[in-house]
Amino acid sequence: MEFTILAKDSGSKARLGKIGTPHGEVSTPVFMPVGTQGAVKALTPEQVRGLGADIILGNTYHLYLRPGHRLIADLGGLHRFMNWHGPILTDSGGFQIYSLGALRKITEGGATFQSHIDGSGHFLGPEAAVEIQEALGSDIMMCLDECIAYPAARGEVEAALGRTARWALRCKNSRRSDRQALFGIIQGGVYPDLRRRGVDQIATIGFDGYAIGGLSVGEPKELLLENLAATAPLLPDDRPRYLMGVGTPEDLVEGVHHGIDMFDCVMPTRCARNGLLFTNGEKVVIKNARYREDGAPVDSTCDCYTCQNYSRAYLRHLYMADEILAMTLNTIHNLRYYLRLMERIREAIREDRYRDFRDGFLRERSAEDKEMTSR
Amino acid sequence: MEFTILAKDSGSKARLGKIGTPHGEVSTPVFMPVGTQGAVKALTPEQVRGLGADIILGNTYHLYLRPGHRLIADLGGLHRFMNWHGPILTDSGGFQIYSLGALRKITEGGATFQSHIDGSGHFLGPEAAVEIQEALGSDIMMCLDECIAYPAARGEVEAALGRTARWALRCKNSRRSDRQALFGIIQGGVYPDLRRRGVDQIATIGFDGYAIGGLSVGEPKELLLENLAATAPLLPDDRPRYLMGVGTPEDLVEGVHHGIDMFDCVMPTRCARNGLLFTNGEKVVIKNARYREDGAPVDSTCDCYTCQNYSRAYLRHLYMADEILAMTLNTIHNLRYYLRLMERIREAIREDRYRDFRDGFLRERSAEDKEMTSR
Numbered sequence: 001m002e003f004t005i006l007a008k009d010s011g012s013k014a015r016l017g018k019i020g021t022p023h024g025e026v027s028t029p030v031f032m033p034v035g036t037q038g039a040v041k042a043l044t045p046e047q048v049r050g051l052g053a054d055i056i057l058g059n060t061y062h063l064y065l066r067p068g069h070r071l072i073a074d075l076g077g078l079h080r081f082m083n084w085h086g087p088i089l090t091d092s093g094g095f096q097i098y099s100l101g102a103l104r105k106i107t108e109g110g111a112t113f114q115s116h117i118d119g120s121g122h123f124l125g126p127e128a129a130v131e132i133q134e135a136l137g138s139d140i141m142m143c144l145d146e147c148i149a150y151p152a153a154r155g156e157v158e159a160a161l162g163r164t165a166r167w168a169l170r171c172k173n174s175r176r177s178d179r180q181a182l183f184g185i186i187q188g189g190v191y192p193d194l195r196r197r198g199v200d201q202i203a204t205i206g207f208d209g210y211a212i213g214g215l216s217v218g219e220p221k222e223l224l225l226e227n228l229a230a231t232a233p234l235l236p237d238d239r240p241r242y243l244m245g246v247g248t249p250e251d252l253v254e255g256v257h258h259g260i261d262m263f264d265c266v267m268p269t270r271c272a273r274n275g276l277l278f279t280n281g282e283k284v285v286i287k288n289a290r291y292r293e294d295g296a297p298v299d300s301t302c303d304c305y306t307c308q309n310y311s312r313a314y315l316r317h318l319y320m321a322d323e324i325l326a327m328t329l330n331t332i333h334n335l336r337y338y339l340r341l342m343e344r345i346r347e348a349i350r351e352d353r354y355r356d357f358r359d360g361f362l363r364e365r366s367a368e369d370k371e372m373t374s375r
Numbered sequence: 376m377e378f379t380i381l382a383k384d385s386g387s388k389a390r391l392g393k394i395g396t397p398h399g400e401v402s403t404p405v406f407m408p409v410g411t412q413g414a415v416k417a418l419t420p421e422q423v424r425g426l427g428a429d430i431i432l433g434n435t436y437h438l439y440l441r442p443g444h445r446l447i448a449d450l451g452g453l454h455r456f457m458n459w460h461g462p463i464l465t466d467s468g469g470f471q472i473y474s475l476g477a478l479r480k481i482t483e484g485g486a487t488f489q490s491h492i493d494g495s496g497h498f499l500g501p502e503a504a505v506e507i508q509e510a511l512g513s514d515i516m517m518c519l520d521e522c523i524a525y526p527a528a529r530g531e532v533e534a535a536l537g538r539t540a541r542w543a544l545r546c547k548n549s550r551r552s553d554r555q556a557l558f559g560i561i562q563g564g565v566y567p568d569l570r571r572r573g574v575d576q577i578a579t580i581g582f583d584g585y586a587i588g589g590l591s592v593g594e595p596k597e598l599l600l601e602n603l604a605a606t607a608p609l610l611p612d613d614r615p616r617y618l619m620g621v622g623t624p625e626d627l628v629e630g631v632h633h634g635i636d637m638f639d640c641v642m643p644t645r646c647a648r649n650g651l652l653f654t655n656g657e658k659v660v661i662k663n664a665r666y667r668e669d670g671a672p673v674d675s676t677c678d679c680y681t682c683q684n685y686s687r688a689y690l691r692h693l694y695m696a697d698e699i700l701a702m703t704l705n706t707i708h709n710l711r712y713y714l715r716l717m718e719r720i721r722e723a724i725r726e727d728r729y730r731d732f733r734d735g736f737l738r739e740r741s742a743e744d745k746e747m748t749s750r
């Protein structure tokens with residue numbers, strides 16, 4: 001997998017780059033819309049592409065359980081199955097298995113867990129995680145990792161860290177070809193020294209890219225930022241850096257500041273379905289009565305299809321009336337907000353003014369938060 | 376409102392025509408997708424238009440209750456509100472009020488009813504029905520009618536028939552301009568002689584078009600066809616004829632045979648959301664296990680986006696996984712099936728072979744039904 005750094009910002013660790021994959025190029029820093037079950041919720045692939053998405057995420061755990069990776073492989077792979085012909089990154093299932101809580105048991109061999117769909121029993125080890133992702137045919141695969149809840153005792157985090165490293169090696173050894181890239185994942189909870197150890201272990205094995213996992217699992221924002229700042233700069237400079245499952249627009253801006261190249265999060269799509277819309281000003285909770293007769297678009301500065309064609313009053317009506325179209329139009333807006341933010345981020349790096357961009361963005365946000373609070 | 380008959384089939388009563396409206400032309404016979412609450416469920420207006428829809432339906436009852444016709448008028452009318460810039464027909468609310476059952480009371484003045492949303496009390500008379508539709512700004516308005524359940528005693532049907540005629544006159548008299556067309560509705564239950572009387576009464580008042588209402592409310596298919604055959608040919612020849620709320624593909628083909636120009640029905644969209652897909656062969660119940668690994672499209676003869684890009688296996692997966700995209704892709708397919716059927720119908724009339732087309736279509740369907748039954 002090729003990764004080219006095109007520019008570096010002089011006032012921060014931000015980098016502009018591109019990733020070459022078998023299904024096309026990805027401009028970084030990039031936000032990857034989440035298509036958990038083989039679809040970005042409520043959108044066609046053409047709509048997703050039209051919003052400016054280069055690459056989307058698929059979920060190993062979900063697709064393994066339903067409809068099954070063998071079925072997808074038999075039908076020509078995930079790209080063809082879901083009619084998305086650009087790059088796909090598949091996560092390994094580590095985070096989903098962690099999310100199962102009491103329904104899973106982790107041993108050195110791998111994870112034994114019960115399906116959230118029908119309670120059936122399953123085993124997923126590092127080798128199987130790679131095999132499944134090879135069957136799906138994603139462009140970028142992720143190593144199986146052991147994610148730990150927050151808070152967790154240091155000893156527990158340390159044990160998971162060691163296991164994650166041993167699993168990473170097993171993942172790498174079980175690959176059948178290098179056509180699909182494989183990324184390693186750094187765990188370590190909120191202990192910067194364990195994070196550093198994780199970087200050492202994973203980078204020593206050597207991967208096509210490096211991910212920071214196990215953040216945004218309930219820890220305070222300060223700890224997320226502290227561990228991000230402690231980990232990101234240590235990751236190999238010449239490979240993409242991916243901050244998994246993060247986050248808010250502010251998190252993305254901070255992540256780029258610390259040298260992150262890739263992000264994914266369900267936030268824009270999930271919030272959209274709950275009627276929470278991102279804007280350059282205040283967030284819009286579309287069901288609020290104040291929007292009942294509001295003929296203005298969600299965000300007058302937004303170039304998305306929804307803002308170009310529909311009023312807040314119409315979107316509120318669709319939401320109140322439980323119309324499926326509400327999900328589609330809201331998702332279009334929120335994803336476009338995220339993808340446009342990434343465009344602005346890339347432009348700022350290209351023009352070597354990322355530090356100013358970040359400071360201005362966070363200042364505006366903080367002022368906005370204060371305004372919201374004082375209401 | 377202009378209506379031009381372009382061709383008549385020599386072997387049936389089928390006619391090819393066009394209707395001119397302030398928002399564009401409609402080729403008839405036409406099927407109108409239903410957009411009850413100001414949206415065709417699960418689709419953007421561009422998707423609806425792309426399927427070949429000339430005109431869509433809006434619902435007076437629903438839009439009056441939520442978000443309110445005044446709000447829609449204040450925001451520039453229904454076309455702008457919902458971003459559909461083609462023709463819109465609004466029904467009058469008569470059928471929805473009928474559907475409320477015990478929640479409504481009909482008097483000579485109009486209908487008193489309780490909202491299905493919050494139980495609030497409302498009154499809708501003929502004048503209000505027109506006023507609401509004028510506020511919505513639809514291209515074609517419908518008179519308020521009194522629809523009767525099946526079965527019903529002749530005396531009850533007769534009373535509703537008389538009231539429907541008196542209400543029709545009041546609707547016509549309360550119009551403020553003739554920019555929006557107004558259609559009269561023929562009731563009469565399953566009594567052909569009452570249907571004939573209804574035609575006399577309504578045609579004597581004189582409207583821009585004529586609708587057959589009160590069918591497809593639970594009566595046996597034979598009675599629907601008998602009353603259709605008894606009513607349609609009596610309707611003024613030089614005005615569009617609209618069979619309300621009907622129906623299956625076979626019903627559409629039969630309706631055209633008897634001289635009907637316009638149809639609407641929730642069947643294609645509602646069936647789509649329930650995973651029932653129309654094809655030129657057997658109906659596809661997409662959740663069936665037999666489609667689990669089926670790499671073929673829903674209908675290999677279909678030109679829709681869904682059939683061009685997705686397998687039955689993928690559609691089944693989306694449906695089983697409760698993905699919103701299932702609703703969108705299924706609706707695209709079913710609506711395209713209906714709209715393509717209308718294209719084939721118009722082509723057959725143009726080529727003066729409608730009788731053959733109809734006979735062949737019904738024969739295939741009947742063979743298909745037998746095959747389904749014998750399984």
